[in-house]
Amino acid sequence: MRFLLLSILVTCWSAGVVVVRGEDPYIFFTWKVTYGKRSPLGTPEQVILINDEFPGPSINSTSNNNVVVNVFNNLDEPFLITWSGVQQRKNSWQDGMPGTSCPIMPGTNFTYHFQVKDQIGSFLYYPSIGMQRAAGGFGGLHINSRLLIPVPYPDPEDDYTVIINDWYSTASHNDLRKMLDGGRTLGRADGVLINGKNGGKGEEPLFTMKAGKTYKYRVCNAGIKTSLNFRIQ
Secondary structure, three states, X not given: OHHHHHHHHHHHHHHHHHHHHOOOOEEEEEEEEEEEEEOOOOOOEEEEEEOOEOOOOOEEEEOOOEEEEEEEEOOOOOEOEEEEOOOOOOOHHHOOOEOOEOOEOOOOEEEEEEEOOOOOEEEEEEEOOOOXXXXXXXXXXXXXXXXXXXXXXXXXXXEEEEEEEEEOOOOOHHHHHHHHHOOOOOOOOOEEEEOOXXXXXXXXXXXXXXXXXXXXXXXXXXXXXXXXXXXXX
């Protein structure tokens, strides 16, 4: 009887160890940051691309996910990404801000690793140094609820990321940085973009919808100066 009891206790303890050591799911991304040509306001100009996308790719995560993003900097200047609004609990060196994180030097890479917890909603990532945000390198970061935490509405027909921002077409991000360093103001932006486009003639619709269906729009302002009001008319 004593031997049987001991065997049961050991088995239960071993099972408990397995449960405790279980990790939350991981999602992995590999990003290549480059310069590229786009025409946000109709004239070709240099922008910052992530995986050849402007804006960059969205991160679609779920609460408790471990997010791993390997960023390769192919620019000719240091690059640093911050995950705006995402709490970095005991993990400040993943925040991507000067003073807590070192810039990714040209021709090198850095792997961000952080966990998203208890922050269900829509967030934004963007470059945090050198006024590079004025040239691109930004995108959406979604934190969805786990099945154990239901949201108070049914699943939408579709889920759209809407990134709006002011855009300075007549000056590069380096020129804008020099203006601010010299004590000058930026002045009025040359235009406003929605997902990298200005809504000119001939452009394809950004979104398509069906009558009677419900859609989720995640709206974030990636601009550097202008306060923007968003509405569906």
